[in-house]
Amino acid sequence: MTIDMQQTEAFAGQVVGDVAAALSGVMTNLGHKLGLYKAMAWAGPMSSDELAKKTGLHERYVREWLGNQAAGGYVTYNEVTNSYILPDAHIPVLADENSPLFLIPALEVAASLWLDEDKIRNVFHTGEGIAWGEHHHRLFCGTESLFRPGYGTFLTTEWIGAIPGLKEKLQAGAKIADVGCxxxxxxxxxxxxxxxxxxxxxxFHTESIETARLRAQEAEAGDNLHFSVAAAKSYEDTGFDLICFLDCLHDMGDPVGAARHAREALNPDGSILLVEPAAGDSVSENINPVSRLYYAASTAVCTPCSRSQEVKTALGAQAGRKKLAEILGEAGFGEVNCVASTPFNIILEARVA
Incomplete structure (x- = not known):
């Protein structure tokens, strides 16, 4: 067989880029945790010495870090002035923790996958699962930090606001469930x-609920908020006007059972709000960088999580609208509509009729 070496070399270059990105992810995470990006945000050109003094860090390490960042295009380098600048357009991604495009927490998720590599490798052999709570704790922190800005930007305004009459109902006073919170x-x-x-x-993860209660105290939340340890098919409360499944239904072993339980817990005119990773309905529609990220997370986290539970449906993080609508239809929802989308999410509303 003859190999086209030009194609091989081009692909090798692609892999070099991927390896460089993997190694540089550590540098990006350090840039966040050491306050380097925040120090550069809106500050204009800075030398390595100026940045080191502003952050209280050692200049020699700051200089090497800046070289990595310039080589990757995260900052720009001016050879004449020997200075670096964080472009304004990069600030929402690297320095603004409230931006829906703040992506650094995804690197905490990536770190957890490396730390859990042996567990992930094992399930390829056994076909078994890995329960959510069995992962390294950096997965939990990274996931929350990654999703929180998007929820803060879109959840109570655009996503809930896209469902006719729902926002007004919640403002007047209603009962909400946040399943898999x-x-x-x-x-x-x-x-x-x-x-x-x-x-x-x-x-269902006790440690997450304990942390949620602490976060509620820190946020000085009112007495209209309650957290309970309960699986998606076992909470006993009923009479809900809205039940949310935010980035979690595909992780469940029995998503049909979870949706059916929600239908039974809803008021007759209530709604399901389903937020899931953005995806098309076929592999060919998902050949893109976002789906590449989601397929990796799904292989290491979402699919094993589902297979650690009963039924083991293993929807995966790239199920797509059609499959999600089928799941909700099987659970008894007669009306399913896509009400919003972002580059990272699809948002569905489901009603009984």
Whole structure:
């Protein structure tokens, strides 16, 4: 067989870029944790010495870090002045923790996958799962930090606001469930923005609920917010006007059962709000960088999480609208609509009729 060496060399170059990105991810995470990006934000050109003095760090390490950042295009370098600048357009991605485009926490998720590599490799052999709580704790912190800005920007305004009459109902006073709430960022947000409504956050991971309660105290949340340890098919409360599944339904072993339980817990005119990773309905529609990221997370986290539970449906993080609508339809929802989308999410609303 003859190999086209030009193609081989081009692909090798692609892999070199991927390896460089993987190694540089550590540098990016350090840039965040050491305050380097924030120190450069809106500050104009800076030398390595100026940046070191501003951050209280050693100049020699700052200089080497800046070289990595310039080589990767994260900062720009001026050879004449020997200075570096963080472009304004990069600030929402690297320095603004409230921006929906703040992506550095994804590197914490990536770190957790390396730390769990042996577990992930093992399930390829056994076909078994890895429970959410069995992952390294950096997964939990990274996931919350990654999702929280998007929820803060879109959840109570654009996503809930896209469902006719729902925002007004929640402002007047309603009952909300946040199933799979994790560390409670979305629950705290809804309790704050809809003070006349009562929010119940449910998660089967005890440590997450404990952290959610602490976060609620830190946020000085009101008495309209409650957290409970409960699986998606076992919480006993009913009479909900809104039940949210935010970036979690595909992780569940029995998503049909979880959706069916939600239908039974809803008021007759209630709604399901389903937020899932952006995806097309086929692999060919998902050949892009965002799906590449999601397929990796799905292989290491989402699919093993589902396979650690009963039924083991393993939807995966790239199920797509059609499959999600089928799941909701099987659970008894007669009306499913896509009400919003972002480059990273699809948002569906489901009603019984």
């Amino acid at each position: 994790g560390y409670g960022a979305s629950s705290i947000l809804m309790a704050r923005d809809f003070p006349n409504s009562t929010v119940h956050g449910f998660d």
